[in-house]
Amino acid sequence: MMFRGKEMIVWSLNNYLGLANHSEVRKADAQGAADYGLAYPMGARMMSGNSNLHEQLEAELAAFEAKEDSILLNFGYQGMVSIIDTLCSRHDVIIYDAESHACIIDGLRLHPGHRYVFKHNDLDDCEKQLQRATVLIEKQKAGGILVITEGVFGMAGDQGKLKEIAAMKSKYEFRLLVDDAHGFGTLGKTGAGAGEEQGCQNEIDLYFSTFAKSMASIGAFVAGDKKIIDYIRYNIRSQIFAKSLPMPLVVGNLKRLELVRNHPEYKEKLWSNAMKLQSGLKERGFDIGNTDSVVTPVYMDGGVEEATQMVMDLRENYGVFASIVVYPVIPKGHIIYRLIPSAAHTDEDIEITLNAFSDTKKKLDAGAYKAEAIPDMAEYSGKRFDYMIDKPKNK
Numbered sequence: 001m002m003f004r005g006k007e008m009i010v011w012s013l014n015n016y017l018g019l020a021n022h023s024e025v026r027k028a029d030a031q032g033a034a035d036y037g038l039a040y041p042m043g044a045r046m047m048s049g050n051s052n053l054h055e056q057l058e059a060e061l062a063a064f065e066a067k068e069d070s071i072l073l074n075f076g077y078q079g080m081v082s083i084i085d086t087l088c089s090r091h092d093v094i095i096y097d098a099e100s101h102a103c104i105i106d107g108l109r110l111h112p113g114h115r116y117v118f119k120h121n122d123l124d125d126c127e128k129q130l131q132r133a134t135v136l137i138e139k140q141k142a143g144g145i146l147v148i149t150e151g152v153f154g155m156a157g158d159q160g161k162l163k164e165i166a167a168m169k170s171k172y173e174f175r176l177l178v179d180d181a182h183g184f185g186t187l188g189k190t191g192a193g194a195g196e197e198q199g200c201q202n203e204i205d206l207y208f209s210t211f212a213k214s215m216a217s218i219g220a221f222v223a224g225d226k227k228i229i230d231y232i233r234y235n236i237r238s239q240i241f242a243k244s245l246p247m248p249l250v251v252g253n254l255k256r257l258e259l260v261r262n263h264p265e266y267k268e269k270l271w272s273n274a275m276k277l278q279s280g281l282k283e284r285g286f287d288i289g290n291t292d293s294v295v296t297p298v299y300m301d302g303g304v305e306e307a308t309q310m311v312m313d314l315r316e317n318y319g320v321f322a323s324i325v326v327y328p329v330i331p332k333g334h335i336i337y338r339l340i341p342s343a344a345h346t347d348e349d350i351e352i353t354l355n356a357f358s359d360t361k362k363k364l365d366a367g368a369y370k371a372e373a374i375p376d377m378a379e380y381s382g383k384r385f386d387y388m389i390d391k392p393k394n395k
């Protein structure tokens with residue numbers, strides 16, 4: 001990526017499989033735009049917004065996820081909000097992980113019934129909430145229970161305990177909805193995600209993912225039994241009352257899915273890079289928490305100002321572009337780097353990054369970032385903000 005005219009090693013993009021700048025993807029995106037433009041199809045799916053290619057993509061996604069059917073969503077965030085709204089009425093109880101993504105939390109805001117939260121990945125607490133919900137449903141003599149969690153939690157990189165939660169179906173009656181935004185394409189033997197990885201894909205009633213991560217695109221889908229997907233198809237307000245996914249995105253997503261399915265070497269390269277990065281960080285004494293995915297958090301102590309200086313030093317003096325999370329998202333005094341490896345990273349990228357992290361951490365510990373700004377930002381004022389993802393080197 002070019003940032004202010006300088007080539008950067010970037011760890012902030014969810015381009016897991018390196019498809020963003022893949023030549024076949026670029027060709028398919030361009031061909032889709034040339035063949036159809038952005039206008040088509042004109043209208044919502046149920047009106048005039050359907051096409052054979054939309055249906056083909058849905059069928060291929062369902063087959064990939066070992067589900068009967070799937071439905072396309074224009075965006076992951078908006079889609080999840082609307083799925084929750086569609087599925088649950090006032091008698092239903094939703095049980096969800098405390099660290100759920102904003103799209104789940106915002107979907108819950110539309111829910112007129114009860115919602116019970118369980119402590120992050122805490123199975124005992126999850127079961128406690130299932131007991132509470134079961135009592136309520138029996139008392140009401142109406143409604144059902146929907147448990148919502150994630151395949152991979154995108155900040156800390158730990159997988160949701162899908163297998164264990166699914167096993168509770170032997171004791172409690174509920175349906176399981178999984179947001180696998182970060183597991184799709186990165187986990188499981190075929191890349192079908194966290195359900196496949198944990199051997200419980202059949203127990204996931206609704207498997208949801210966005211195209212914004214491994215597919216490096218826009219759009220999303222949810223897959224499950226035909227009966228449930230049909231119900232969603234004819235009731236989901238964000239799709240019924242909105243123009244459908246434009247043709248170039250459908251064409252481009254078909255190509256991406258073909259590559260995800262047929263090129264396991266991209267996932268292997270991603271994991272090899274992630275392992276090199278994670279073991280390199282651990283060997284250098286960094287705390288990367290308990291990630292069991294490719295998402296690589298790095299935990300440090302420091303103030304907001306120090307974090308800002310450090311991330312700028314890393315960027316301006318080492319050519320490493322990484323994103324940080326600080327107060328008020330996390331408690332004061334803590335810094336989390338969130339590194340996202342990609343199949344497109346090279347060994348050299350990883351080596352440079354590890355060395356840059358060692359250097360800047362030493363400076364952080366020595367208090368060097370407590371002083372005035374390191375790079376002179378005045379130098380950049382008035383310059384064009386040249387920010388382009390995966391800018392081809394020859395352009």
Ligand SMILES: Cc1ncc(COP(=O)(O)O)c(C=O)c1O
Nearest residue numbers: 075076077101103154181210212
């Ligand atoms: C867990 C999770 N769910 C949903 C989304 C939203 O997806 P989209 O970018 O397609 O709206 C994201 C993306 O940030 C995500 O990380």
